Amino acid sequence: MMLSPRAFALLAATGSAALLAAALVFQFVGGLAPCPLCIWQRWPHVAGVLAGALGATVLARLLRPLAALGALAMVGNAGLAVYHTGIERGWWPGPDTCSAATNVGDLSTDQLMAEIMSAPLVRCDEVAWEFLGLSMASWNAAASLGLAGLWVLALAGGRRQDSSSASQ
Secondary structure: OOOOOHHHHHHHHHHHHHHHHHHHHHOOOOOOOOOHHHHHOOHHHHHHHHHHHHHHHOOOOHHHEEEEEEEEHHHHHHHHHHHHHHHHHHHOOOOOOOOOOOOOHHHHHHHHHHHHHOOOOOOOOOOOOOOOOOOHHHHHHHHHHHHHHHHHHHHHHHHHHHHHHOOO
């Protein structure tokens, strides 16, 4: 039995809600403070939860555009998570706001002290937690791609239902 588009949307929204809950548990129970990129990666999941909740309930007639929004949010989030993974692994530099300074030898003592005082408490270029060799950002990338797939199924199922109801 094939799930309905609404069910796929609810699954995707539930997945995003579970990832948000896990991030908050890591933060508030596990004491693992998020870096700025970690915070940015939470917002697309908020969008996914809202899109799923609205598309499955009060705005069911807008499920297709909401599913497209959910899919785009998750693909964008996967890209952001891959970017974050690359920063953690040293594949490319991260934003100055949450990464280590690259050349402190060129700074005066006053400039160096200003850099130290303005440095974030949690840096984006350090892996704070990993499981099976993958950081939280890497796991988020994989999960976001899976959730994007659920959103695409919600979108495709909506098209299939529209075309089958039009032919009857």
